[in-house]
Amino acid sequence: MKILAIETSCDDTCAAVLDNDWLLSNVISSQTDLHKEWGGVVPDIAKRAHTARINAVIASAFTRAKFSIYNFKFLINSENSNYQNEKIEKIIEEGMKNIDVIAVTQGPGLAIALAVGVNTAKELAVKYNKKLVAVNHIEGHILSNLIKNRVGKPERKIEFPALCLTVSGGHTKIVLITNYELKIKNYEFKYKVVGETLDDAAGEALDKAAKLLGLGYPGGPVIERIALQSRVTLLKLPKPLADKKTLDYSFSGLKTSFYYQIKDWSKEKINKNLANLANDFQESVFETLIRKYKLAIERYQPKTLLAAGGVLANLTLRKKLRKLARETKTPLLMPLKKEFNTDNAAMIGLVGYYKALRSEWADPLTLDRDPRLDLI
Ligand code: KG4
Numbered sequence: 071m072k073i074l075a076i077e078t079s080c081d082d083t084c085a086a087v088l089d090n091d092w093l094l095s096n097v098i099s100s101q102t103d104l105h106k107e108w109g110g111v112v113p114d115i116a117k118r119a120h121t122a123r124i125n126a127v128i129a130s131a132f133t134r135a136k137f138s139i140y141n142f143k144f145l146i147n148s149e150n151s152n153y154q155n156e157k158i159e160k161i162i163e164e165g166m167k168n169i170d171v172i173a174v175t176q177g178p179g180l181a182i183a184l185a186v187g188v189n190t191a192k193e194l195a196v197k198y199n200k201k202l203v204a205v206n207h208i209e210g211h212i213l214s215n216l217i218k219n220r221v222g223k224p225e226r227k228i229e230f231p232a233l234c235l236t237v238s239g240g241h242t243k244i245v246l247i248t249n250y251e252l253k254i255k256n257y258e259f260k261y262k263v264v265g266e267t268l269d270d271a272a273g274e275a276l277d278k279a280a281k282l283l284g285l286g287y288p289g290g291p292v293i294e295r296i297a298l299q300s301r302v303t304l305l306k307l308p309k310p311l312a313d314k315k316t317l318d319y320s321f322s323g324l325k326t327s328f329y330y331q332i333k334d335w336s337k338e339k340i341n342k343n344l345a346n347l348a349n350d351f352q353e354s355v356f357e358t359l360i361r362k363y364k365l366a367i368e369r370y371q372p373k374t375l376l377a378a379g380g381v382l383a384n385l386t387l388r389k390k391l392r393k394l395a396r397e398t399k400t401p402l403l404m405p406l407k408k409e410f411n412t413d414n415a416a417m418i419g420l421v422g423y424y425k426a427l428r429s430e431w432a433d434p435l436t437l438d439r440d441p442r443l444d445l446i
């Protein structure tokens with residue numbers, strides 16, 4: 071089964087091509103440069119950029135998957151000429167002949183950004199008479215752990231129950247995963263959110279702290295880089311909900327405390343202590359993530375641990391998770407490539423493949439984006 075996957079839930083325009091669960095191509099056009107000066111994602115800018123780029127991104131995914139006889143240069147990040155747009159159309163036409171199923175992110179995410187991907191997928195499904203599946207973005211992140219390369223490697227297995235920590239800019243959740251008896255062949259997983267953030271997501275907290283420190287957007291990667299130079303602990307930050315039995319998270323108090331502790335500092339003092347401040351904040355966020363995840367492991371005794379989402383690109387967090395896995399003697403899976411952590415269409419195509427095996431089709435005439443789609 072050949073799948074074209076499309077993902078436009080936030081600020082990355084993504085398309086991927088899969089052969090069953092084998093990934094043939096994965097194209098990500100990041101809009102960071104456009105949103106940077108605003109200090110965060112501006113939905114209207116995201117929508118316009120997705121609209122301008124989506125066809126070129128799909129054409130690029132087909133070219134890289136070798137699904138097109140055309141091979142010529144075109145741009146993804148800026149306007150193409152009419153001549154180039156015609157070529158892009160031809161590549162898509164050629165590529166679509168090989169495709170059986172189109173998978174698209176339905177939600178959660180930014181409504182007007184999601185709509186670009188959903189409308190493109192619907193149009194292609196109708197025009198080329200293809201099957202359509204709607205995918206939950208969070209399920210995509212969770213199962214990004216199972217993406218295989220173009221020769222079907224690696225073979226990874228989840229033992230049930232499994233417990234996934236998903237941490238990104240939009241969500242922070244601990245998800246218990248079980249499988250329906252007998253349906254395991256079709257990868258029909260059952261999800262239960264056992265803990266989640268009551269306010270900011272972990273990635274969002276890192277982005278906000280970076281903004282306070284004048285480090286730009288997105289904050290997570292810059293904080294990671296700067297924190298590596300840290301030598302001492304400067305601030306005493308709170309441990310949100312640490313004394314409670316809840317598995318929920320809260321990061322807004324952490325951010326507020328951070329703000330109040332440095333608000334009277336001069337620019338020079340902040341700059342001089344940048345590495346230690348970045349590290350203090352990052353450590354507090356990660357220790358909070360680990361503390362509740364550990365509590366969840368003790369409570370649910372999972373046989374496999376999974377972690378996913380943009381913040382998992384962070385090597386310090388990955389190290390902490392590996393340590394926790396050793397301590398709790400539970401095997402841990404994390405996405406194998408950096409590009410599978412942050413938003414991508416490969417993970418959407420993989421979930422799309424599982425849903426297609428179960429014939430869970432969406433109607434190309436009526437499918438609508440769902441910005442608040444739940445994980446069930
Ligand atoms: O999964 P993702 O690409 O998008 C959402 O679905 O939200 O996650 C984006 C988030 C941003 O908050 C970004 O700062 C964070 O992931 N992030 C990182 C790193 N790379 C991206 N956080 C910490 N360290 C990183 N290296």
Ligand code: ZN
Pocket residue numbers: 207211238239240379380412413
């Ligand atoms: Zn995401």
